[in-house]
Amino acid sequence: xxxxxxxxxxxxxxxxxxxxxxxxxxxxxxxxxxxxxxxxxxxxxxxxxxxxxxxxxxxxxxxxxxxxxxxxxxxxxxxxxxxxxxxxxxxxxxxxxxxxxxxxxxxxxxxxxxxxxxxxxxxxxxxxxxxxxxxxxxxxxxxxxxxxxxxxxxxxxxxxxxxxxxxxxxxxxxxxxxxxxxxxxxxxxxxxxxxxxxxxxxxxxxxxxxxxxxxxxxxxxxxxxxxxxxxxxxxxxxxxxxxxxxxxxxxxxxxxxxxxxxxxxxxxxxxxxxxxxxxxxxxxxxxxxxxxxxxxxxxxxxxxxxxxxxxxxxxxxxxxxxxxxxxxxxxxxxxxxxxxxxxxxxxxxxxxxxxxxxxxxxxxxxxxxxxxxxxxxxxxxxxxxxxxxxxxxxxxxxxxxxxxxxxxxxxxxxxxxxxxxxxxxxxxxxxxxxxxxxxxxxxxxxxxxxxxxxxxxxxxxxxxxxxxxxxxxxxxxxxxxxxxxxxxxxxxxxxxxxxxxxxxxxxxxxxxxxxxxxxxxxxxxxxxxxxxxxxxxxxxxxxxxxxxxxxxxxxxxxxxxxxxxxxxxxxxxxxxxxxxxxxxxxxxxxxxxxxxxxxxxxxxxxxxxxxxxxxxxxxxxxxxxxxxxxxxxxxxxxxxxxxxxxxxxxxxxxxxxxxxxxxxxxxxxxxxxxxxxxxxxxxxxxxxxxxxxxxxxxxxxxxxxxxxxxxxxxxxxxxxxxxxxxxxxxxxxxxxxxxxxxxxxxxxxxxxxxxxxxxxxxxxxxxxxxxxxxxxxxxxxxxxxxxxxxxxx
Numbered sequence: 180x181x182x183x184x185x186x187x188x189x190x191x192x193x194x195x196x197x198x199x200x201x202x203x204x205x206x207x208x209x210x211x212x213x214x215x216x217x218x219x220x221x222x223x224x225x226x227x228x229x230x231x232x233x234x235x236x237x238x239x240x241x242x243x244x245x246x247x248x249x250x251x252x253x254x255x256x257x258x259x260x261x262x263x264x265x266x267x268x269x270x271x272x273x274x275x276x277x278x279x280x281x282x283x284x285x286x287x288x289x290x291x292x293x294x295x296x297x298x299x300x301x302x303x304x305x306x307x308x309x310x311x312x313x314x315x316x317x318x319x320x321x322x323x324x325x326x327x328x329x330x331x332x333x334x335x336x337x338x339x340x341x342x343x344x345x346x347x348x349x350x351x352x353x354x355x356x357x358x359x360x361x362x363x364x365x366x367x368x369x370x371x372x373x374x375x376x377x378x379x380x381x382x383x384x385x386x387x388x389x390x391x392x393x394x395x396x397x398x399x400x401x402x403x404x405x406x407x408x409x410x411x412x413x414x415x416x417x418x419x420x421x422x423x424x425x426x427x428x429x430x431x432x433x434x435x436x437x438x439x440x441x442x443x444x445x446x447x448x449x450x451x452x453x454x455x456x457x458x459x460x461x462x463x464x465x466x467x468x469x470x471x472x473x474x475x476x477x478x479x480x481x482x483x484x485x486x487x488x489x490x491x492x493x494x495x496x497x498x499x500x501x502x503x504x505x506x507x508x509x510x511x512x513x514x515x516x517x518x519x520x521x522x523x524x525x526x527x528x529x530x531x532x533x534x535x536x537x538x539x540x541x542x543x544x545x546x547x548x549x550x551x552x553x554x555x556x557x558x559x560x561x562x563x564x565x566x567x568x569x570x571x572x573x574x575x576x577x578x579x580x581x582x583x584x585x586x587x588x589x590x591x592x593x594x595x596x597x598x599x600x601x602x603x604x605x606x607x608x609x610x611x612x613x614x615x616x617x618x619x620x621x622x623x624x625x626x627x628x629x630x631x632x633x634x635x636x637x638x639x640x641x642x643x644x645x646x647x648x649x650x651x652x653x654x655x656x657x658x659x660x661x662x663x664x665x666x667x668x669x670x671x672x673x674x675x676x677x678x679x680x681x682x683x684x685x686x687x688x689x690x691x692x693x694x695x696x697x698x699x700x701x702x703x704x705x706x707x708x709x710x711x712x713x714x715x716x717x718x719x720x721x722x723x724x725x726x727x728x729x730x731x732x733x734x735x736x737x738x739x740x741x742x743x744x745x746x747x748x749x750x751x752x753x754x755x756x757x758x759x760x761x762x763x764x765x766x767x768x769x770x771x772x773x774x775x776x777x778x779x780x781x782x783x784x785x786x787x788x789x790x791x792x793x794x795x796x797x798x799x800x801x802x803x804x805x806x807x808x809x810x811x812x813x814x815x816x817x818x819x820x821x822x823x824x825x826x827x828x829x830x831x832x833x834x835x836x837x838x839x840x841x842x843x844x845x846x847x848x849x850x851x852x853x854x855x856x857x858x859x860x861x862x863x864x865x866x867x868x869x870x871x872x873x874x875x876x877x878x879x880x881x882x883x884x885x886x887x888x889x890x891x892x893x894x895x896x897x898x899x900x901x902x903x904x905x906x907x908x909x910x911x912x913x914x915x916x917x918x919x920x921x922x923x924x925x926x927x928x929x930x931x932x933x934x935x936x937x938x939x940x941x942x943x944x945x946x947x948x949x950x951x952x953x954x955x956x957x958x959x960x961x962x963x964x965x966x967x968x969x970x971x972x
Contacts, residue, residue, distance in 0.1 A: 263298045367736060441473050485498035611640060662690040
């Protein structure tokens with residue numbers, strides 16, 4: 180019997196949508212519901228206790244993950260299965276073992292089910308493929324510091340190639356949450372505090388990952404990063420306008436411009452309504468307004484959390500009904516809330532159409548990925564032969580990202596480090612490679628449960644990298660203190676070592692972990708923005724020696740550095756730069772690398788300076804001086820980053836003085852390298868709506884470009900800005916382009932904008948929707964010798 184008559188959905192010549200429909204029609208209700216579920220066969224998080232640390236507020240793992248018993252993989256697969264959860268990412272295993280386990284779990288699903296529909300395999304991939312022995316790239320916050328979407332896309336493509344070769348179909352990245360409170364532990368997982376930066380770099384990640392045939396998952400939809408006091412899973416007190424203008428645009432951009440295939444729900448509630456139970460978010464906005472056709476997957480256990488945490492459902496079964504109705508298609512990581520859907524449909528409490536709606540979306544993606552093809556087989560879906568998850572090509576990309584992400588805040592008096600005989604290296608982040616990596620890097624995410632295992636990758640510490648970088652220098656190292664805790668017993672030795680040296684490099688910051696087992700990362704929220712533990716006191720003691728002290732902050736969030744800035748001999752910020760981060764930091768310190776990173780978040784002055792993002796209306800900005808006694812100026816602003824060369828941005832030219840409400844203009848500036856070294860500058864364009872119907876930010880990033888220039892070279896950078904880029908949500912919650920005056924500002928940070936001009940938009944108020952222009956194209960002409968006045972030709 181041919182496949183056309185027996186199982187026609189296996190025919191690859193048919194359109195994917197038709198194949199999904201044919202398969203759906205052949206399924207029983209039980210089989211349809213099974214496609215909406217998942218099974219995490221390798222999860223040992225609830226059964227393993229991490230090493231205790233009395234200095235950190237630790238949540239027992241069983242309390243975090245206890246959501247009720249789950250069946251064996253065999254039992255879970257009786258009617259088929261939607262997803263296999265983290266086959267690679269749950270415990271340390273070799274490539275050969277991982278391949279064998281993928282094949283084994285697939286074979287269970289195929290053997291136990293009537294129709295033999297394969298399951299999708301999903302994995303985490305926020306700092307690279309989260310599995311043992313895979314390259315650890317810089318954390319997302321470091322991507323933001325590069326302002327380099329092309330590089331982020333290359334990284335994501337490399338991650339996708341490795342995952343696809345390992346038989347993975349879906350990656351749970353990128354995080355498109357916009358930073359609203361620096362105390363939130365998951366700041367390290369975000370790209371920054373500006374929605375345009377997040378949207379552009381997040382879209383680049385989506386394009387890269389999906390170019391390798393791996394579905395990208397946008398998370399967390401929506402508002403998660405704005406929880407009260409920065410507390411993980413905390414309630415979100417946010418108006419609809421802030422949601423529409425700040426939080427949702429990155430998701431919309433990634434769907435519209437990069438074709439993101441999946442969206443993950445947020446744990447948090449928005450004004451009392453949990454995201455997973457909100458049909459306005461997942462149906463009205465995502466589906467109806469934006470035309471999204473992919474799948475919505477729940478964050479891990481977000482469905483049963485509707486009952487156990489939010490108390491908006493009486494039990495897990497009721498929670499499943501709420502989530503399905505709102506628009507969740509697949510429950511991850513195990514089928515808990517959706518396990519009761521069969522009885523609910525049979526009782527008439529859930530229309531079968533809702534089951535069909537979700538199942539059709541899942542099956543469509545399986546058809547598009549080739550899982551329904553006649554020749555698909557578990558063994559053929561993975562490639563053990565020559566699978567190198569930490570290749571030289573990967574590490575080269577990781578190194579480039581790290582180098583472009585390191586931010587020089589202040590060169591001070593001794594950077595770059597030259598003509599020094601003896602350097603003291605002090606601090607808890609100096610000789611601990613784990614401090615370079617984010618909480619979703621396998622060595623920090625999983626290996627703490629396996630303390631006897633090696634990291635699985637080669638990763639140098641900053642101390643090792645400095646010794647390699649400055650071979651003629653004598654180094655004296657002492658830790659001084661731990662990342663956390665109140666042990667000051669190492670201060671005396673640290674001070675003595677510094678006093679006996681020409682200068683000191685102090686490495687302070689974070690050690691990422693999960694749920695209180697770290698100072699940054701998921702569930703590792705901060706009370707304020709002082710350096711963790713007694714690291715601030717250690718810095719004070721080192722600075723009091725009078726010797727030059729360079730402060731290097733290796734962290735997942737910005738910490739308040741106002742107490743140290745004027746006394747430091749230099750300050751460098753490295754946002755969890757990953758496996759190759761130590762060499763990048765050392766290269767910046769030595770001067771081998773001309774730093775080019777820019778701040779995707781601001782550096783506060785004071786430990787209690789919250790909230791501190793640059794997106795402020797007049798009464799939340801420095802213009803409100805005198806209104807309140809609180810300091811509003813950051814120590815270093817959004818978009819800022821110093822260099823070892825110098826640049827000028829000048830000669831703003833607007834193509835026209837005014838445009839219609841559906842027109843566009845260009846803004847051109849001349850960017851010149853006026854120093855004596857080659858380097859990169861990030862040119863940034865901001866807009867200000869002079870008079871609007873609601874209070875608007877005084878400046879809003881609207882375009883940016885990374886420009887590489889040799890000494891004496893100059894280029895013209897031209898931004899093409901459509902009127903749609905001025906759109907905002909008005910008093911009636913409709914997004915509008917409004918006529919009026921707009922200030923155009925171009926420079927090198929949100930606080931350094933020397934080029935300013937005025938543009939007028941004419942015509943009537945125009946309502947815009949999802950089809951509006953979401954990006955600002957940039958053109959860079961060929962480099963030419965710079966004229967002395969930096970002007971145009």
